[in-house]
Amino acid sequence: MTDARRVVVTGVGVLSPLGASAIESFQNAVGGRSAIRRLDAPWAARLEEPVGAPTACEPREAGPPSRLRMMDRSVRLGLDAVLQALTDARFDPTGADPARCGAFVGTALGGAGTTDEGYEAVYGQRSDRVRPHSVLAAMNHALAAWIGIDHAFAGPNLTFSTACSSAAVAIGEAARRIRGGDADVMLAGGAEAPLVFGVMRAWEALRAVARMDALDPSRSCRPFARDRSGLVLGEGAAFVLLEELGHARARGAPLRVELAGYGLANDRVHITRPSAEGQAAAMRAALADAGLEAREIGYVNAHGTATTQNDPVETEAIKRVFGADARRLPVSSTKAVHGHLLGAGGALEFVLSILALEQGVIPPTMHLEEPDPACDLDYVPGRARDGVSIEAVMSNAFAFGGSNATLIARRLVARRS
Amino acid sequence: MSTSLSLLQDILMREHALPRERVVPEAELAALGVDSLGLMELVFQVEERFGIRIREDPPTDLRTVGDVARYVDGLIDARPVAGVSPPAERGGSRPAP
Numbered sequence: 001m002t003d004a005r006r007v008v009v010t011g012v013g014v015l016s017p018l019g020a021s022a023i024e025s026f027q028n029a030v031g032g033r034s035a036i037r038r039l040d041a042p043w044a045a046r047l048e049e050p051v052g053a054p055t056a057c058e059p060r061e062a063g064p065p066s067r068l069r070m071m072d073r074s075v076r077l078g079l080d081a082v083l084q085a086l087t088d089a090r091f092d093p094t095g096a097d098p099a100r101c102g103a104f105v106g107t108a109l110g111g112a113g114t115t116d117e118g119y120e121a122v123y124g125q126r127s128d129r130v131r132p133h134s135v136l137a138a139m140n141h142a143l144a145a146w147i148g149i150d151h152a153f154a155g156p157n158l159t160f161s162t163a164c165s166s167a168a169v170a171i172g173e174a175a176r177r178i179r180g181g182d183a184d185v186m187l188a189g190g191a192e193a194p195l196v197f198g199v200m201r202a203w204e205a206l207r208a209v210a211r212m213d214a215l216d217p218s219r220s221c222r223p224f225a226r227d228r229s230g231l232v233l234g235e236g237a238a239f240v241l242l243e244e245l246g247h248a249r250a251r252g253a254p255l256r257v258e259l260a261g262y263g264l265a266n267d268r269v270h271i272t273r274p275s276a277e278g279q280a281a282a283m284r285a286a287l288a289d290a291g292l293e294a295r296e297i298g299y300v301n302a303h304g305t306a307t308t309q310n311d312p313v314e315t316e317a318i319k320r321v322f323g324a325d326a327r328r329l330p331v332s333s334t335k336a337v338h339g340h341l342l343g344a345g346g347a348l349e350f351v352l353s354i355l356a357l358e359q360g361v362i363p364p365t366m367h368l369e370e371p372d373p374a375c376d377l378d379y380v381p382g383r384a385r386d387g388v389s390i391e392a393v394m395s396n397a398f399a400f401g402g403s404n405a406t407l408i409a410r411r412l413v414a415r416r417s
Numbered sequence: 418m419s420t421s422l423s424l425l426q427d428i429l430m431r432e433h434a435l436p437r438e439r440v441v442p443e444a445e446l447a448a449l450g451v452d453s454l455g456l457m458e459l460v461f462q463v464e465e466r467f468g469i470r471i472r473e474d475p476p477t478d479l480r481t482v483g484d485v486a487r488y489v490d491g492l493i494d495a496r497p498v499a500g501v502s503p504p505a506e507r508g509g510s511r512p513a514p
Contacts, residue, residue, distance in 0.1 A: 066432040066451075133457075
């Protein structure tokens, strides 16, 4: 960062397929314990590939049925992660100016489950009975609104929807609001709950989803592997509490890492096919924003979807950015074990990257036995790498529509002149 | 005895996590945390249970649980067929002609 106001992460919260907290999710990512499994809901029998990554537990209740009825599952997942992030940051809203506290949320599909349920009633059951709160639960910015209501965050409150980079965009844009002086505290992250029939069938129709591994469904997502066959949808939420450094210091907050860089670039090429140049442009922009050289990045959490298209293109993009250093750079895709959380993925993977930085442990890319010849980087296959000294980490989140976002976190150090 | 009162009380207790002793006929909806959105859900569940359709917005002067019960009872009594129909099937159905 080159301007005076610096942004630090003071809290993280996760409810993911890998765990009910950030640390549990990280430990399972490090252990390579896949949360991807065969789905046993009755409707899943109608899928060609009934495989997904449900959350490790249900979202913790946040009120009576009259309140929960207004919330899509994605909102309940999100509010769980939000509460964790605030607790982790030891944030006391009574000590903050509400107008200086905001919430930016990323979600690709918003209340898709609620919409799916409504369609099932009116088209499937041919009923005219639609629940009265359907609009409130389905609206895409509901989670951001509830954060404002629940936590008295009266500042900037926005929802970003750039498909699979939504949460990374929300986090990056939130950091910019703090840097720009519009806010001192921002809750930022994403939530997604796509494991419903209509959504999953639509992804199947796009032929982007992995074939279920018949012998071991948990191995269905194989980023960078020769035998990869696509992504596996997952659900969950992840949030970070971002604060202006001086604000965080003044209240004695835990100073975890600095959100040092954020880069955005659009492929401007194709609605689905990714572009190495577009992805590289996002990474370069994030590096420039952070004032870091590529060689200072010690780990890249790749977008790594395990689709035919993404993995070689991202590999090429990393080579363009890191040059000769690309060969020694640890790059992994944790999607192999938590699936693709779509609009929440960028937040989950950013949090996992933060923990990798803090703990000096790089989570592996699982189920990568034979790489695609076009994927020839160090993907940390099969086993985590620990005892690694990392100065800064990069997290990539790329999306349909060519909406590429990259976040960089670094250890909090005195600013270089 | 009101036809709908005990059903309304059950719905309110469940939806708003309220103890029975608070959900008395004279209890004010606002005091129970039932706002206009809560009233809509209440109406929806009443419709499901009694197989009736409430096409008009509820009157704005419904202040208490008892007010709502009297209002719903009036709608039930006004149906072409007397009495209470069985709970609606999933997806709901119109009242019997």
